[in-house]
Amino acid sequence: MTTIDYIIVGAGISGLVLAERIASQLDRKVLVIEKRHHIGGNCYDEKDDNNILVHRYGPHIFHTNNKDVVDYLSRFTEWDIYNHRVLSYIDGKMVPVPFNLNTIQELFPPEMAGRLQQRMVKRYGYNTRIPILDLMNTEDGELRFLAEYVYEKIFANYTAKQWGMKPEQMDKSVTSRVPIFIGRDNRYFNDKYQQIPRKGYTALFLRMLQHRNIKLMLNTDFREIVSLKGKEFYLCGSKFEGELFYSGEIDELFSCKYGKLPYRSVRMEFETIQRERYQEVATVNYPNQYEFTRITEFKHIHPVVTDCTTILKEYPQDYFPEKNIPYYPVFTERNREIYEKYRKEAEAVPGLTLVGRLAEYRYYDMDDAVENALRVFERKFG
Numbered sequence: 001m002t003t004i005d006y007i008i009v010g011a012g013i014s015g016l017v018l019a020e021r022i023a024s025q026l027d028r029k030v031l032v033i034e035k036r037h038h039i040g041g042n043c044y045d046e047k048d049d050n051n052i053l054v055h056r057y058g059p060h061i062f063h064t065n066n067k068d069v070v071d072y073l074s075r076f077t078e079w080d081i082y083n084h085r086v087l088s089y090i091d092g093k094m095v096p097v098p099f100n101l102n103t104i105q106e107l108f109p110p111e112m113a114g115r116l117q118q119r120m121v122k123r124y125g126y127n128t129r130i131p132i133l134d135l136m137n138t139e140d141g142e143l144r145f146l147a148e149y150v151y152e153k154i155f156a157n158y159t160a161k162q163w164g165m166k167p168e169q170m171d172k173s174v175t176s177r178v179p180i181f182i183g184r185d186n187r188y189f190n191d192k193y194q195q196i197p198r199k200g201y202t203a204l205f206l207r208m209l210q211h212r213n214i215k216l217m218l219n220t221d222f223r224e225i226v227s228l229k230g231k232e233f234y235l236c237g238s239k240f241e242g243e244l245f246y247s248g249e250i251d252e253l254f255s256c257k258y259g260k261l262p263y264r265s266v267r268m269e270f271e272t273i274q275r276e277r278y279q280e281v282a283t284v285n286y287p288n289q290y291e292f293t294r295i296t297e298f299k300h301i302h303p304v305v306t307d308c309t310t311i312l313k314e315y316p317q318d319y320f321p322e323k324n325i326p327y328y329p330v331f332t333e334r335n336r337e338i339y340e341k342y343r344k345e346a347e348a349v350p351g352l353t354l355v356g357r358l359a360e361y362r363y364y365d366m367d368d369a370v371e372n373a374l375r376v377f378e379r380k381f382g
Contacts (some may be wrong), residue, residue, distance in 0.1 A: 004031045004215070006211050007235065009222045010247030013366060014356030015207050017072075017373035023213035026381060028143075031215045031235075033222045035248075039209065042327065043201045043366065050272060052310045053200050053302040057325065059084075059267060059283060060201065061301070063191040064367035070193050072374065075206040082301060084188040088285040090153050090222075095208075096186040097285060098129075098179060099150050112332025116146050120182050129179040130375055133167065135193065150180060158287035162316050163264055163330065168230040170331060188283075196301060204231075221246065231349045247356035249326060250342045258341040261361060263319040263326035273309050329361045 006022050008015045011034035019030045038044050042057035064070060087094040095103045101120070105113045119142060124130055132155050135147035151167075159167045187194070197204045209216060217225075225236050226244070235241040236358045246253055251261045269292075282300035286292060293314040299309050319326045329335070339361040346354050355376050357364045364372060 001318050003029050004235065004240075005029045005242045006031070007226060007233070007240065007242065008032045008360070009226070009244065010034060010041070010245070010356065011036075011039040011205075011216065011218075012247060012356060014247045014359075014364075014373045015245065016040075016205050017370055018355065018377055019214050020208040020211065021374070021377040022381075023211040025377075027213065027334045029213050029215070031217065032209075033142075033195050033220050033225070035219070035221045037219050038202070039216070039218070040202050042325070043205075045202050048270070048310055050306055050308055050310055052304055052306060054270065054298045054310055054312070054332075055201075055296075055301075056268065057272045057327070058268065058314055059296045059298075059301065060366060060368055061189070061194075062196060063189040063194045065192045066367055067193070068370055068374070069367045069370045070195075073079040073197075073204065073370065074162075077197040077199065080198050081194065082196040082199065083194050084283070084301075085186055085281040086188045086283045086285060087279075087281050088154055088287060089289065090287070094132075094280065094284065097154065098181045098187070099132075099154055100181040101184050102186060104146070105140060116142060118169045119143055120146075120180075122320050124182050127183040127185075129378050131179050135180060147180075154287050155341075156294060158285060161291070162318070163328070164318065165330075184222040200302070223252075228349070229252065233349075233351070241355065243351040245353045246346075247354075247357055247359050249358045250339065250346065250361060251355060253359075254342055254345055257345075258288060259338050261338055261342075262330045264328045264330060265317050265319040265324040265326070267315040267317055267329055269313045269315065271311050271313070273311055274307070276307065276309065278309050278311050326358060328363060329357070331363075 005028040008019050008030060011032050012343045013033060016039065019032050022028055023032050043060045044057060045053055048054050086097050088097040090107060093106060095106045096204070097103065101117050104116050108116065119140060123140065123143065132151055133149060136151060138144050138147065155167060163170060227234045233244055249261065277299070278297045279295065283294055283296045285294045294314055296312045297309055307324060317324065341377050346352055353376060354360055355373060356369060
């Protein structure tokens, strides 16, 4: 242990990118500590008993406009082009989401649909996006009717299930992630690069770790071997002279002294269906029916020839430490105030850097997480 130069807590995207950069670019020794039995965090995937590659923590679709992120990850994987499409079950119909001009056409009578489409394009322009809560404040009566319809049928109940609260109770950074798209592109994302690692995310991450300078400890809570005493870190009882990058839950680092930061979790239920296909697209949302929010069929994402298929139903729930997995930080003003206390505490500890979704208490898409980790590395080491 005395040869370790850097400790990284957490083997998710943020921790793995930093480990790879430090090991390969600085030629320094890195110890990565991960409490789960696998690497990759919530992006972990593996083949199930049906030889279907499944995402154990829900579908993760890589999309970005950042070529630097694509170029970096391409060192560790080949890609397959994949454009994600999502349908939502509304009033007995499967319609495309995000809600767009095609969705209007499928849900409303032709004359009314045409009128709403024209008003949307005239007011906001073609191929633009507008958050649903902003559209609800419009002075145009018909557009306000449309906004209230979308809010009620697609947004409100789904959000209530997903987050355990109404959309207006949440930070706008969350609600703006689900806009109305004023266009006819039925893809869920519109980014320039939309692709999937050919052999999956876990294979990509394993290649990132293939460096002599990286040591990995799985099934290990960092608190078993790392302790923070005052403003100094100790590794296995000896003072640690290197630096520590922390990507775990920030409140755990400081023994929850300012209170526990809340997260939402999800119960994942996989099923084998004895037929070749189960649904038309990879993911179908169910905002108003059932306790689950969506069903994903993984053969759409990773095609394979089998007589059966694997689906995943997601049931949102509260997060309870040691019982389930933290997925999404719950953004409210009170929670941000609690986080700021922990952040200031972390700033006072020499050699400590917070990085990633749990440590920074913010939502990162996969490309954002990679970009942020690369930025942290460049900022510290140039």
